[in-house]
Each structure stands twice: as C-alpha cells, then as structure tokens.
Amino acid sequence: MRHKSFDAMQCPIARGLEHVGEWWTILILRDAFRGMRRFDEFRDSLGIAPTMLTKRLNTLVESGLLTRRRYSEHPPRDEYVLTEMGQDFRPVLLAMMAFGNRHFPPDRQLVRVVNEQTGEAVDPVLVDPATGQRVDGPGYAVVITPLENLP
DSSP: OOOOOOTTSSOHHHHHHHHHOSHHHHHHHHHHHTTOOBHHHHHHHHTOOHHHHHHHHHHHHHHTSEEEEEEETTTTEEEEEEOHHHHTTHHHHHHHHHHHHHHSOOTTOOOOEEOTTTOOEEOOOOBOTTTOOBTTSTTOOOOOOOGGGOO
8 A cells, every 4th residue: 555645845854754664665675774785685684575675675776765786697686886975874873773772672782883993882863064963963953044045
C-alpha cells in the first residue's frame, strides 16, 4: 500500500521522508554506510524478502541516494554505492542511533561513534560551525527563509 505523497508539502522534513521515510530504506542506508554494496549482503543482513529489497534499492537509486554500478557482466550483477546525497544522510543516521541508544538500547550494549585516533566514544550532536554551540538548545530557532534571500 502506497502512503500519501509528501512531495508537495512545503516542509523539508516531509519532503525528505518522501525518499527515506520507510524503515527498510533507512536500514539499507545504514548497511551501505557499514560498507555493504551487494544485493545478497543487504538481504542477508536485513532478512528482507528479495522483492521488497529490489523495490527499496530501486527507490534509493531513483531518489539519487544510491547509484547502481555493474560489477559482473556474466551473470549481470550490480552493486549499490552511496552518492553524495546519500552520504549527506549520515548525520541523520547518527542522530537516530543516539536517540535509540538513549531511549531503546539494545540488550546490554550500545552502538557508539568513536574517534579513530583516540578510541574515545563521542556523542553525535549538531553544532553551529561558527560558534561550536549545539543547535538543539537555547538561542537557536527554526525559521523559514525564501531561497531568493540566501547569499
């Protein structure tokens, strides 16, 4: 069953959900960030039906989040690679992971982001690059700005 389209809504969250709002889609992107590229890797990791996986991969390619790249001609086989747009989804996944760790942690473990140089765990947060301040706290508001008013 197809959900209502959010594409015409004037909300960037709704419009983003139009392309990534289905749970299999988000989990496929998660696995792509873990380095998975091939159909059987996604299928084995997720336990998803092949027909559903095919639909979701096609949607991700059509949306521009993944690109399909042929790695075998005989038999024909493709791999799926994150595009620049797909790479831009990483902070969303990290925020979802932090939310899940805090409110719905897996049994007796956490999935953490670690600094590869120090080995220290870090909490993913969104910060203002100019000030280093978290943008989810006081002093930051969400406002609507017409594109023609941007520099």
